[in-house]
Amino acid sequence: MSATATATGTPTGKPTGGIVVRDVLKQFPGVVANHDVNITIRPGTVHALIGENGAGKSTLMKILYGVQRPDAGTIEVDGVPVHFASPTDAIKVGIGMVFQHFMLADNLTVLENVVLGSEKLHGIGDEARAEIVRISDAYGFGLDPDELVEGLGVGQRQRIEILKVLYRGAQIIILDEPTAVLVPQEVDALFSNLRELRDSGHTILFISHKLDEVLAIADDITVMRRGATVGEADPKTATKQQLAELMVGTELPSPETAESTVTDHVLLSVRDVGLVDERGRALLKDISFDIRRGEVLGIAGVEGNGQEELVETIMGMMRHGSGHSTGHILLDGTDIHGWDTRDRREAGIAFIPADRHRHGLLLDFPLWENRVLGHQTRPPASNGYFITRGAARESAEQIVRDYDVRTPSINTNARALSGGNQQKFIVGREMSGNPVLLIASHPTRGVDIGAQAAIWEHIKRARREGLAVLLISADLDELIGLSDTIEVILRGELVGTFDPQSVTPQQLGTAMTGGKSTDEGGSR
Amino acid sequence: MSSAKIVRAVAQALIAPLIAVLISALITSIVVVIAGASVGDFWDVMLKVPSHRNLVNIINQSSMIFLAGLAAAIGFRMNLFNIGVEGQYTLAGYTAALVAGAAWFPGKLNVLVALLVAMAVGALWAGIAGLLKVTRGVSEVISTIMLNAIAGTLVGYLLSNHGDQYGQGRRTTPIPASSQLKGWTPWSVTDGAIWTLVLVAILAGIVMAVVINRSRFGFDLRATGANADAAVASGVNVKKMVVVSMLISGAVAGLIWMPALFGGADYYGPPFQRTLGFTGIAVALLGRNRPLGIMFGAVLFAWLSEQANPLGLIADISPSVVQITQGVVVLAVVIAYEVVRRSMAALEQRELRNALEAEGAPA
Numbered sequence: 001m002s003a004t005a006t007a008t009g010t011p012t013g014k015p016t017g018g019i020v021v022r023d024v025l026k027q028f029p030g031v032v033a034n035h036d037v038n039i040t041i042r043p044g045t046v047h048a049l050i051g052e053n054g055a056g057k058s059t060l061m062k063i064l065y066g067v068q069r070p071d072a073g074t075i076e077v078d079g080v081p082v083h084f085a086s087p088t089d090a091i092k093v094g095i096g097m098v099f100q101h102f103m104l105a106d107n108l109t110v111l112e113n114v115v116l117g118s119e120k121l122h123g124i125g126d127e128a129r130a131e132i133v134r135i136s137d138a139y140g141f142g143l144d145p146d147e148l149v150e151g152l153g154v155g156q157r158q159r160i161e162i163l164k165v166l167y168r169g170a171q172i173i174i175l176d177e178p179t180a181v182l183v184p185q186e187v188d189a190l191f192s193n194l195r196e197l198r199d200s201g202h203t204i205l206f207i208s209h210k211l212d213e214v215l216a217i218a219d220d221i222t223v224m225r226r227g228a229t230v231g232e233a234d235p236k237t238a239t240k241q242q243l244a245e246l247m248v249g250t251e252l253p254s255p256e257t258a259e260s261t262v263t264d265h266v267l268l269s270v271r272d273v274g275l276v277d278e279r280g281r282a283l284l285k286d287i288s289f290d291i292r293r294g295e296v297l298g299i300a301g302v303e304g305n306g307q308e309e310l311v312e313t314i315m316g317m318m319r320h321g322s323g324h325s326t327g328h329i330l331l332d333g334t335d336i337h338g339w340d341t342r343d344r345r346e347a348g349i350a351f352i353p354a355d356r357h358r359h360g361l362l363l364d365f366p367l368w369e370n371r372v373l374g375h376q377t378r379p380p381a382s383n384g385y386f387i388t389r390g391a392a393r394e395s396a397e398q399i400v401r402d403y404d405v406r407t408p409s410i411n412t413n414a415r416a417l418s419g420g421n422q423q424k425f426i427v428g429r430e431m432s433g434n435p436v437l438l439i440a441s442h443p444t445r446g447v448d449i450g451a452q453a454a455i456w457e458h459i460k461r462a463r464r465e466g467l468a469v470l471l472i473s474a475d476l477d478e479l480i481g482l483s484d485t486i487e488v489i490l491r492g493e494l495v496g497t498f499d500p501q502s503v504t505p506q507q508l509g510t511a512m513t514g515g516k517s518t519d520e521g522g523s524r
Numbered sequence: 525m526s527s528a529k530i531v532r533a534v535a536q537a538l539i540a541p542l543i544a545v546l547i548s549a550l551i552t553s554i555v556v557v558i559a560g561a562s563v564g565d566f567w568d569v570m571l572k573v574p575s576h577r578n579l580v581n582i583i584n585q586s587s588m589i590f591l592a593g594l595a596a597a598i599g600f601r602m603n604l605f606n607i608g609v610e611g612q613y614t615l616a617g618y619t620a621a622l623v624a625g626a627a628w629f630p631g632k633l634n635v636l637v638a639l640l641v642a643m644a645v646g647a648l649w650a651g652i653a654g655l656l657k658v659t660r661g662v663s664e665v666i667s668t669i670m671l672n673a674i675a676g677t678l679v680g681y682l683l684s685n686h687g688d689q690y691g692q693g694r695r696t697t698p699i700p701a702s703s704q705l706k707g708w709t710p711w712s713v714t715d716g717a718i719w720t721l722v723l724v725a726i727l728a729g730i731v732m733a734v735v736i737n738r739s740r741f742g743f744d745l746r747a748t749g750a751n752a753d754a755a756v757a758s759g760v761n762v763k764k765m766v767v768v769s770m771l772i773s774g775a776v777a778g779l780i781w782m783p784a785l786f787g788g789a790d791y792y793g794p795p796f797q798r799t800l801g802f803t804g805i806a807v808a809l810l811g812r813n814r815p816l817g818i819m820f821g822a823v824l825f826a827w828l829s830e831q832a833n834p835l836g837l838i839a840d841i842s843p844s845v846v847q848i849t850q851g852v853v854v855l856a857v858v859i860a861y862e863v864v865r866r867s868m869a870a871l872e873q874r875e876l877r878n879a880l881e882a883e884g885a886p887a
Binding site for chain 2: 317340342345346353363377387408415
């Protein structure tokens with residue numbers, strides 16, 4: 001394969017396109033998105049960058065593609081320091097990027113999509129067509145330049161995106177979670193395309209959190225956690241377990257809980273809950289568990305295995321067209337399946353969403369109005385018909401005091417606060433509604449260490465006060481430290497129950513990635 | 525601190541529209557120069573103190589434009605683009621004129637019934653678009669534009685087949701004298717009367733301000749507009765909100781022409797004033813969907829249209845030049861607001877940092 005690829009006009013001698021990133025720092029107001037980032041990408045290799053969501057992968061990627069500028073640190077391409085003011089500069093030195101969400105016009109042909117924006121390179125006619133056919137043949141893309149994009153499948157669309165990047169002369173290709181949208185056969189096809197690209201001298205930066213795939217394709221692996229690069233691994237010798245451990249970390253201060261407060265009173269009972277999407281694919285299957293008053297149930301799992309769907313099903317947030325759920329959800333003995341979200345909230349479900357900007361806050365509203373959000377029907381925020389401003393403001397002041405939210409006033413817009421302070425305010429708000437059940441989804445993601453400790457303390461207090469808590473987290477230390485029971489979710493199914501007293505992160509990592517658990521982790 | 529805050533809030537509210545008005549005045553002046561007329565003459569006409577008759581007209585027109593702006597703004601506040609105000613008030617105006625003309629009820633009761641009918645018809649017509657959106661996923665922009673065309677054709681058909689012959693055209697039966705509202709004549713009778721139902725517009729503005737800013741429904745509406753996902757997570761039933769706000773928007777739209785109907789139009793026929801619905805959209809944008817802002821926009825638009833009438837006679841410029849002013853002011857205000865909003869947000873961020881550093885606490 002590599003022999004045929006060399007006949008295509010791409011550099012055949014020593015591969016170029018090595019990148020060295022040193023001590024890159026990138027801060028956003030109140031958040032350090034990247035710090036101590038060091039990567040050496042050897043030319044002519046597939047380099048995988050792995051880490052959980054929020055670990056800083058996308059920020060780094062944006063820096064490499066010129067979308068963001070680093071506050072400190074250096075980037076060298078082939079030994080030459082580079083400073084990108086925009087993606088145009090990155091393209092000039094041969095860096096191209098394939099985004100997760102395709103940017104293609106359905107009603108244009110492959111040719112038209114490829115030349116769009118680069119009409120000056122090879123024109124828009126036969127010369128461009130010849131170039132596209134050449135690239136497509138060289139790497140086995142099998143694309144017809146005159147076919148309409150609307151008739152093409154996801155795998156083919158992705159190849160068009162890669163072709164677009166090659167057409168513009170990229171030597172280094174950044175792929176952002178390219179397999180997220182593909183079925184297994186398409187993943188295999190993509191990987192063989194990538195190998196051909198590598199063998200012809202291209203350098204590929206492959207971003208993912210799917211460990212199997214990373215081990216299958218990568219020549220080198222760099223792991224990111226909490227904004228920094230924390231380690232490298234050799235895919236020939238590394239195991240999934242080791243990678244998982246590197247990704248979620250083990251050295252953080254342990255959030256250990258005190259003695260058990262678990263009671264016999266079952267507060268939330270989830271029975272045989274299933275969920276299928278509009279194409280009939282199962283997102284959740286036969287999910288059953290109980291949470292008692294005073295109990296924290298932790299759900300461990302690699303991101304994207306149904307955690308989000310499970311939370312949205314319990315909250316009643318599944319939108320029209322995104323599938324329908326089956327089974328029963330009993331809150332203190334009452335079946336709430338079929339209730340809408342407001343009824344569930346009024347019944348005492350508090351919710352700390354995984355994505356606070358998307359689901360938890362009105363960023364351009366002042367803090368006191370954010371106190372009302374989710375409590376529109378209940379005092380002190382409202383009397384049912386009108387917002388009771390005075391009482392809502394008083395309650396917001398109380399939250400700011402009790403939960404140590406650092407803000408000049410409750411009239412400050414939520415957007416101005418740092419991530420940790422936003423999250424503390426959300427925790428305070430949700431706890432102010434006298435809940436019986438707390439659903440906390442990645443409650444400490446993207447917050448600083450201080451806020452993390454405070455939020456752990458609040459969850460422990462909730463447990464002491466007799467709430468039932470459902471905790472979803474990608475941070476195994478957090479799960480082991482806070483939970484009374486841990487369930488592992490894999491591909492929408494609960495695959496194992498563990499006792500946090502005795503389980504190790506390694507055992508959880510094995511169960512999360514579908515490996516055989518060695519000892520006490522009993523399978524359901 | 526707090527007094528500085530108030531000053532800033534007022535400045536923030538006024539700066540953007542002021543900049544926008546100045547920019548549009550500048551651009552209009554350039555157009556006037558290019559057209560070969562005198563800028564001095566143009567502004568003399570536009571800015572001269574309105575006569576009593578002009579004032580009455582400005583107030584009356586403002587009330588209808590204001591209602592149209594309110595109707596559009598209710599949807600806009602939750603990112604629901606009701607472009608169908610035009611069709612809603614056309615159909616509602618016709619139906620209400622028909623009912624009032626039939627005089628099933630005596631005197632003032634007839635007026636009240638006609639108002640309710642107008643609101644119901646406007647709400648129903650807008651509700652079609654709301655239902656299509658939540659059940660079939662049809663964009664309300666498309667459906668309301670189509671419903672505009674259907675409403676216009678429908679009214680034309682009904683009028684030409686069932687209307688009374690009147691001169692060259694047809695009209696609905698005029699409302700009985702007992703249902704005509706004399707209005708308020710602050711000056712001489714020849715200067716005209718301010719319509720009684722201008723009060724309805726004022727009332728609608730107050731109700732809307734209270735509902736949007738103070739009520740739970742208003743909070744849900746604003747939350748949905750600001751962040752639909754967060755609204756869903758907070759328990760807002762977005763589908764229900766879409767239908768309900770379309771109904772309310774349509775009901776207010778139904779009222780638009782009512783002040784004119786009972787203030788002297790007397791029947792629906794060829795003199796019916798069209799395009800108020802589209803003016804309302806522009807005014808809602810200009811007023812940033814806030815009742816006070818919309819009022820300012822409505823008065824500005826009514827002033828420009830009324831004062832422009834003698835332009836052709838006095839300054840030798842087509843009165844339609846003010847449409848450029850109106851168009852530019854809407855564009856300019858959108859840009860000016862965004863610029864002001866961003867600089868204010870940056871200011872707030874800086875202040876927050878300073879406050880926290882002064883406190884000695886790590887942010």
